[in-house]
Amino acid sequence: MSTPTSTLDRAVGPGAEPAPRAEAHPVTLRRVLASEWIKLRTLRSTRITLAVGLVLMAGIGVVVAAVIASRWNSLGADEQASFDPTYSAMQGHVFGQLAIGVLGVLVVTGEYATGMIRATLAAVPKRLPVLWAKSIVFGAVTLASSTIASFVAFFGAQAVLTPHHLQTTISASGVLRAVVGGGLYLTVVGLIGVTLGALVRNTAAAITTLFGVLLLLPVLIDLLPSSVSDHITKFLPSNAGDALLHVHQQSGTLAPWTGFAVMCAYAVAGLAAAAYLLKRRDA
Amino acid sequence: MVIEAKGLVKRYGDKTAVHDLTFTVQPGTVTGFLGPNGAGKSTTMRMIVGLDAPTAGTVTVHGKPYAQHAMPLREVGVMLEARAVHTGRTAYNHLLALAATHGIPRRRVDEVVDLVGLRAVARKRVGGFSLGMGQRLGIACALLGDPQTVILDEPVNGLDPEGVRWVRNLLRGLAAEGRTVFVSSHLMSEMALTAEHLIVIGRGELIADASVHEFVKQASTNSVRVRSPQAAQLRELLLGAEVSVASEEAGALTVTGLESDRIGVVAAQHGITLYELTPQEASLEDAFMQLTQDAVEYRTSAGAQASTGADGTLAGAGRNAA
Numbered sequence: 023m024s025t026p027t028s029t030l031d032r033a034v035g036p037g038a039e040p041a042p043r044a045e046a047h048p049v050t051l052r053r054v055l056a057s058e059w060i061k062l063r064t065l066r067s068t069r070i071t072l073a074v075g076l077v078l079m080a081g082i083g084v085v086v087a088a089v090i091a092s093r094w095n096s097l098g099a100d101e102q103a104s105f106d107p108t109y110s111a112m113q114g115h116v117f118g119q120l121a122i123g124v125l126g127v128l129v130v131t132g133e134y135a136t137g138m139i140r141a142t143l144a145a146v147p148k149r150l151p152v153l154w155a156k157s158i159v160f161g162a163v164t165l166a167s168s169t170i171a172s173f174v175a176f177f178g179a180q181a182v183l184t185p186h187h188l189q190t191t192i193s194a195s196g197v198l199r200a201v202v203g204g205g206l207y208l209t210v211v212g213l214i215g216v217t218l219g220a221l222v223r224n225t226a227a228a229i230t231t232l233f234g235v236l237l238l239l240p241v242l243i244d245l246l247p248s249s250v251s252d253h254i255t256k257f258l259p260s261n262a263g264d265a266l267l268h269v270h271q272q273s274g275t276l277a278p279w280t281g282f283a284v285m286c287a288y289a290v291a292g293l294a295a296a297a298y299l300l301k302r303r304d305a
Numbered sequence: 306m307v308i309e310a311k312g313l314v315k316r317y318g319d320k321t322a323v324h325d326l327t328f329t330v331q332p333g334t335v336t337g338f339l340g341p342n343g344a345g346k347s348t349t350m351r352m353i354v355g356l357d358a359p360t361a362g363t364v365t366v367h368g369k370p371y372a373q374h375a376m377p378l379r380e381v382g383v384m385l386e387a388r389a390v391h392t393g394r395t396a397y398n399h400l401l402a403l404a405a406t407h408g409i410p411r412r413r414v415d416e417v418v419d420l421v422g423l424r425a426v427a428r429k430r431v432g433g434f435s436l437g438m439g440q441r442l443g444i445a446c447a448l449l450g451d452p453q454t455v456i457l458d459e460p461v462n463g464l465d466p467e468g469v470r471w472v473r474n475l476l477r478g479l480a481a482e483g484r485t486v487f488v489s490s491h492l493m494s495e496m497a498l499t500a501e502h503l504i505v506i507g508r509g510e511l512i513a514d515a516s517v518h519e520f521v522k523q524a525s526t527n528s529v530r531v532r533s534p535q536a537a538q539l540r541e542l543l544l545g546a547e548v549s550v551a552s553e554e555a556g557a558l559t560v561t562g563l564e565s566d567r568i569g570v571v572a573a574q575h576g577i578t579l580y581e582l583t584p585q586e587a588s589l590e591d592a593f594m595q596l597t598q599d600a601v602e603y604r605t606s607a608g609a610q611a612s613t614g615a616d617g618t619l620a621g622a623g624r625n626a627a
Contacts, residue, residue: 043451044409044413044450044451045408045409045413046376046378046408046451047407047408048375048407049376049377049406053405053406053408054405057402057405057406058402060398060405061391061394064394064398064402065391065394066393067393133391136389136390136391136393137389138389138390138399139389140351141390141399141446142403143355143356144354144355144377145378145403146377146406147355147372147374148372149372302358304351304357305351
């Protein structure tokens with residue numbers, strides 16, 4: 023095997039002048055960002071999960087648009103009146119969010135499950151830069167890729183709708199906001215996944231919680247008397263964020279940007295709680 | 306002082322893992338951190354690098370809490386367990402990601418990969434690694450920042466004899482370069498070969514803090530084996546308040562509490578013939594077993610504390626060697 027004395031740089035005893043040693047620099051957020059970027063792109067599971075999310079986001083809207091177009095004449099009058107060619111194109115977000123949310127969870131819990139977190143926190147013992155860097159790197163990657171997927175879904179769906187003269191244009195009022203909103207919505211769901219992962223530190227528990235919040239909670243609240251549920255439903259994370267994807271505000275929902283702000287508030291609150299716990303808990 | 310722990314306490318619920326642990330690790334030596342499984346070694350090491358927060362007490366590395374260093378990996382390289390690695394990532398990418406936090410260049414990653422002999426598998430995913438390969442990767446991570454101090458938790462665990470010898474040589478090489486090595490083990494014999502100084506804990510408490518030599522002396526009640534045709538007569542002459550004599554076979558005595566010189570003198574004075582007079586030094590393993598049998602009874606004495614002074618000279622020797 024190797025002989026350590028010949029390969030390692032010579033170190034020195036206390037008090038002596040430092041001998042030449044391997045290059046190193048203070049830990050900064052920029053360097054932790056570089057580290058997290060390497061971590062994110064060097065896992066096969068990350069690339070696959072992200073790809074699944076993007077395909078669902080881009081593809082399902084087109085399929086939904088095609089189905090509606092082919093059955094247009096058999097739709098009722100109110101269905102035809104309420105048809106939103108943009109929102110139909112955004113239908114992929116319901117499925118895409120599951121993959122993106124799981125990816126957000128895995129970015130954190132993957133480290134806890136494998137013990138990697140101890141190597142990470144030994145390298146960055148101030149800890150909080152790790153949480154910020156994970157959120158920023160994952161958020162940026164998700165925002166860029168899911169915004170592209172959202173536009174692909176929009177233009178794909180309009181192409182399918184055009185022969186039936188049901189299409190809209192990106193320059194129509196509220197449409198650009200809704201399509202950009204598709205990317206923003208997925209990004210915030212991903213970040214909520216990151217915070218749940220950091221709070222729960224267990225993959226199965228965090229994914230269950232995420233799906234419960236996104237899918238189950240709206241159904242449960244709807245079981246309550248409408249006098250109660252009407253006040254709650256619109257503030258649930260998925261419903262609040264969904265408002266941004268509609269070109270026209272639906273009854274019983276928040277205004278687009280208000281809804282998105284509410285959704286972001288959940289992510290920010292979760293991130294703050296995760297930061298507090300990351301500082302306090304043993305790794 | 307490289308590592309300085311003062312009154313360290315760690316409780317998990319109502320279970321006390323580490324109780325009032327005070328010790329220092331001197332620079333430029335291999336210090337063995339010894340104790341039975343579950344004695345609190347890993348917990349203590351996790352507290353040193355800030356992964357676990359002490360319930361009470363403090364621990365500093367190079368004069369500061371670990372987390373307050375601008376370049377922690379440059380100060381201390383740590384391997385707490387071989388598998389602190391994401392199994393889906395390649396060994397090389399794992400090292401690259403850790404190196405990035407300190408702006409450590411790629412050539413240093415290549416260096417440590419070669420140093421631990423992982424070149425052939427560096428581009429393979431860690432999930433398929435054998436225990437020994439995982440251990441080598443853990444050591445590569447610990448050396449990545451070219452640290453002044455290296456902390457390794459059970460580095461020879463699960464290694465084959467060739468790997469054990471490799472770790473042993475590595476530790477000696479690091480110390481010869483003037484680095485401080487703090488290495489835990491539950492294997493006394495392994496420590497006897499690599500460590501100059503020992504910190505022994507049992508049930509979370511400090512049992513001994515001494516050089517390997519002193520540790521054996523302090524811990525063991527050395528005995529002398531005597532064979533004589535007049536064994537019974539000699540036995541009567543030797544017995545005293547501090548002296549015990551056992552006889553397992555006719556004509557042979559095992560004397561504890563007396564130096565062999567003294568026994569020889571007594572025998573000569575009474576005209577007793579001796580066939581054999583052999584001082585029996587307890588092995589490190591014996592000393593360890595004896596000490597850890599009852600952790601509380603063997604709390605460190607003032608003598609054990611004073612022995613750290615003797616270690617200072619060992620540290621000096623280590624530096625000269627480098």
